[in-house]
Structure formats: C-alpha cells, structure tokens
Amino acid sequence: ETGVTQTPRHLVMGMTNKKSLKCEQHLGHNAMYWYKQSAKKPLELMFVYSLEERVENNSVPSRFSPECPNSSHLFLHLHTLQPEDSALYLCASSPLPGEGQETQYFGPGTRLLVL
C-alpha cells in the first residue's frame, strides 16, 4: 500500500466502550499527527509526534490517548467518549524540518459515531 492508511474507516461505539484507531504511513516520514474534523468547524490538531516522541498535546481530553510505537504507526485509544466526540478523525504524516517540504499527507479518516 502507498500513502497514509487508517482503520477502521467507520466506527460506532457506546460511551462505555474502549476502541482504538490505527494509522500507518508508507512515505518514510518522521512526523505524524492526529486531527479532529467536525461539521462546520476547521480541522483541529490534537497530537503531534516527531520521531515517536509526542511534541504537542493540544489540550485534548484524557479520554483520547495517543500512542506512537514507531515512525510508521500511530494509534488513538478511545475510552468513555461523549456524543460530542463524534467526528472524522484524520491522521497525517510529514517530513521533519530539514528533510524536505513539510507538506502533511492525510489518511482517509475514521468516521466515528458515539452513541
């Protein structure tokens, strides 16, 4: 596969469930990102990882827990979510500064519905 892939593409979960979103990039990048996209709102940055180290946690509630085991994989662990967390969750990757133009390439997203 090429580019950035995400699984699952769609997820329905109850407020007491625990689930994980997975992202994998095949571009050789060393930075990875999680974004939340809600209707009528700009893309919101949630987390940034550089060489598997978290460099930003953008005031995200603790019910969202990211994990980056290596530079190709990124997870978002979800637990006790709220209905307002329903959104499209997008993963992206990019080169680091000095490695090339820092364009972010996005995965197709996971459409999450919390009931």
Place this chain on the structure above:
Amino acid sequence: GQNIDQPTEMTATEGAIVQINCTYQTSGFNGLFWYQQHAGEAPTFLSYNVLDGLEEKGRFSSFLSRSKGYSYLLLKELQMKDSASYLCAVTNRGSTLGRLYFGRGTQLTVWP
C-alpha cells in the same frame, strides 16, 4: 492567535474559472497550503506558497501576498470532479513542528 478566513460556499459552472480567497492574520507567518477534500475523503495537497507571487500547476494556481495576508486559489476549466471543499492552512515560525492552522474550508459546487 490565528485567524484564517475563507468563504463558506461558492458555485460555478463547468468550464468556468473560479477564484477562492483566503485571508489570514497570524504572527510569524511561514507558509500557506491549499488542500482539496472531497466528501468523506482525505484532504489532498494542492499547493504551498512561501514567497509572494503566483504558482501555477496545470489547471490550478495559487497566489500569495504576504504583506496583505492574502492568498487565492484559482481553478480554470472547471470540471464536475472539482466539486469539493478547499482548505486554506498557514504555518508559523516558532510554532510546534508541522502545526497547521486551518480555515473552515470553502465548499465549491460545479454545475453542468
């Protein structure tokens, strides 16, 4: 803070030209991106402007004026498949690695 403003919706007809504007107010501006996003799909990279002027890429061009805090995306010879949301995003010097500040997106509808 950052303020990125773009029109919410635009419509145009097939074969026409459309210009989507983006204005921004940010400290330490470092570059501006345009992305295209079809419904239910990933945003895809269209262009990146750092210096003033026009960058042309086939049917799509992007313009930047740093002094005016203004950019536009120009789409020529519109096709039905160009119906999508177009996202403007800026980066800042000194902000966290790779941090992009996005506008709300402009939903373009192309009519036959």
